[in-house]
Amino acid sequence: MTKDNIIQNIKALKSHSNINYGIKTKTEDFTEKLFYTLFDSNAALDESIDELEIRFKEIAVLACKKPENLCESIWDRFVEKLPGVLEKLNQDAAYILENDPASNSIDEVYLGYPGFYAIAIYRLSHELYKLDLLLFSRLMSEYAHRITGTDIHAGADIASPFFIDHATGIVIGETTVIKKHVKIYQGVTLGALSVSKDMKNAKRHPTVEANVCIYANATILGGGTIIGKNSVIGGNSWITKSIPEDSIVLNTTTTEVKIKEKK
Numbered sequence: 662m663t664k665d666n667i668i669q670n671i672k673a674l675k676s677h678s679n680i681n682y683g684i685k686t687k688t689e690d691f692t693e694k695l696f697y698t699l700f701d702s703n704a705a706l707d708e709s710i711d712e713l714e715i716r717f718k719e720i721a722v723l724a725c726k727k728p729e730n731l732c733e734s735i736w737d738r739f740v741e742k743l744p745g746v747l748e749k750l751n752q753d754a755a756y757i758l759e760n761d762p763a764s765n766s767i768d769e770v771y772l773g774y775p776g777f778y779a780i781a782i783y784r785l786s787h788e789l790y791k792l793d794l795l796l797f798s799r800l801m802s803e804y805a806h807r808i809t810g811t812d813i814h815a816g817a818d819i820a821s822p823f824f825i826d827h828a829t830g831i832v833i834g835e836t837t838v839i840k841k842h843v844k845i846y847q848g849v850t851l852g853a854l855s856v857s858k859d860m861k862n863a864k865r866h867p868t869v870e871a872n873v874c875i876y877a878n879a880t881i882l883g884g885g886t887i888i889g890k891n892s893v894i895g896g897n898s899w900i901t902k903s904i905p906e907d908s909i910v911l912n913t914t915t916t917e918v919k920i921k922e923k924k
């Protein structure tokens with residue numbers, strides 16, 4: 662096949678979509694700039710917000726299916742949410758410091774905790790999701806997923822304060838609801854019990870009531886599954902039904918220990 666033939670074939674196979682790949686890198690730059698603006702004490706807020714506005718509008722035009730002026734105007738609705746989001750994130754950071762014996766200062770949480778980073782980008786992308794900028798919100802949360810290994814769908818509804826420790830291998834689905842003072846550890850999945858496209862608008866993921874702690878690698882599935890308040894879910898639990906409040910759930914699978922025979 663000649664180079665021209667190959668190009669023609671590739672063109673034909675690309676013709677069904679109209680993707681501008683630049684939106685991905687633009688969203689990543691915007692996300693970093695936003696995190697810096699909100700958390701660096703020396704960030705010049707006036708200039709940073711102007712810069713963010715320019716970048717936001719470039720992305721919004723590429724990501725939004727509405728007329729250009731409507732997409733650009735979403736910035737005003739997004740920026741006015743930032744103080745409220747920051748207030749929640751400050752509560753999250755304080756809660757992480759309060760609950761993790763391994764943490765030594767609030768600076769450590771803001772600068773070095775992947776759980777805090779994942780929650781921060783979730784809270785910001787959730788605002789985009791509510792403004793119907795779905796591709797923009799997905800690219801932002803996917804950036805945080807790539808960096809932290811924690812996949813929080815922007816549609817999830819998560820109250821503050823919220824604590825994720827050792828944020829890696831965590832999945833929180835789109836219709837998950839998490840109330841205040843919930844703590845989760847690495848490997849936790851809050852997922853759907855089964856997956857089919859016709860469940861798009863259904864509640865597919867669990868509800869976690871206030872003051873619940875979910876230890877490592879627990880899997881909790883189903884839109885009707887409610888974890889009652891003040892419960893503790895032990896590591897490696899597998900839960901597909903609701904749990905009453907004040908429960909302690911333990912996976913009692915035993916690990917056998919044998920001594921090796923001497924040769």
Ligand SMILES: CC(=O)OC[C@H](N)C(=O)O
Pocket residue numbers: 832833834835851852853854856865
């Ligand atoms: C987290 C999870 O269960 O995802 C499955 C599927 N993507 C859904 O949203 O239902």
